Amino acid sequence: MCTSFPRSAWERTRGRSASKVNALINVTITNRQKTLPIDRRCMRRVVKAIVRDAGIADGQIGIAVVDDATIAKLHNEYLSDPEPTDVLSFVLDSSPGYIEGEVVVSADTAIASAPRFKSSAASELLLYVIHGTLHLVGYDDTTSKKRATMRRHEKEYLAMEIATHAHRKSHRHRHPHR
Numbered sequence: 712m713c714t715s716f717p718r719s720a721w722e723r724t725r726g727r728s729a730s731k732v733n734a735l736i737n738v739t740i741t742n743r744q745k746t747l748p749i750d751r752r753c754m755r756r757v758v759k760a761i762v763r764d765a766g767i768a769d770g771q772i773g774i775a776v777v778d779d780a781t782i783a784k785l786h787n788e789y790l791s792d793p794e795p796t797d798v799l800s801f802v803l804d805s806s807p808g809y810i811e812g813e814v815v816v817s818a819d820t821a822i823a824s825a826p827r828f829k830s831s832a833a834s835e836l837l838l839y840v841i842h843g844t845l846h847l848v849g850y851d852d853t854t855s856k857k858r859a860t861m862r863r864h865e866k867e868y869l870a871m872e873i874a875t876h877a878h879r880k881s882h883r884h885r886h887p888h889r
Contacts, residue, residue, distance in 0.1 A: 735769045736762050744778040747818040747832050757837065757872045758844050761864075762810060765848035770810035772847065774840055779819035795820055800843040814843030834869065841868045 738755045758772050779795035787793040797820045804811040821836035828835065845861055852858040 736767070736772065737770070738772045738774065740774045740776070742776045743781060744776055744818040746778070747776075747822055747836060749776050749818075749836070750833065753837065753872055753875075754840050756875070757841055757868055758814075760871070761841065761844045761868060762848060765810075766808070767810050767848060768808050770812075772810070772844065773813040775813065775815045776818050776836070777815060779817050782815055782817040782820070785815060797821070797824070798839040798843040800846040802847055810847055812847040814840060814847065816840055816843065834873070837872060838865060838869055841865050 736759050738758045740749070740751045740754055742749055754774055758774065762770060762772065782799065783793055783795040785799055786796050789799065795817055797817055799815045801813040801815075802810070803813065816836055816839040818832070818836060821839060822832040824830075825832040825835040830838075842861070842865055845864055850857070850861045850864065852861045
């Protein structure tokens with residue numbers, strides 16, 4: 712379950728310019744767990760792609776990878792639900808062309824859920840990052856139609872990142888000029 716807090720990415724405006732040519736999206740990743748190695752470059756790349764594709768040229772996105780105890784505490788604090796969840800997203804500030812937000816994902820939940828979805832824990836965790844970032848840029852899953860749209864985008868971004876990773880991996884093992 713993912714919930715956006717405290718407002719939709721499109722509800723507030725502050726008059727920041729969206730006309731910047733180059734995207735100035737800063738993605739900060741904090742790892743507060745020890746059970747699952749994370750690929751910061753991969754996370755940063757997919758978050759920037761989602762934000763850029765949403766037409767947002769400027770912003771600060773924080774990704775926190777935590778354990779179940781930490782995400783359960785946040786889940787209880789903001790939703791009065793003491794159970795761990797997969798992802799929480801928090802829009803901190805937004806205006807046309809600008810976003811500031813946080814995405815918190817649980818590595819423990821990714822590890823536990825991956826076998827059920829026939830996925831790797833790393834792919835499951837990346838899916839949580841994608842899902843939370845889509846919430847930050849204005850997508851929601853409150854109706855079946857909106858949920859289907861969001862799932863389609865999740866699959867597209869996950870497939871894009873898997874293909875990018877496979878491409879990079881294949882080029883690392885090539886031996887040119889042999």
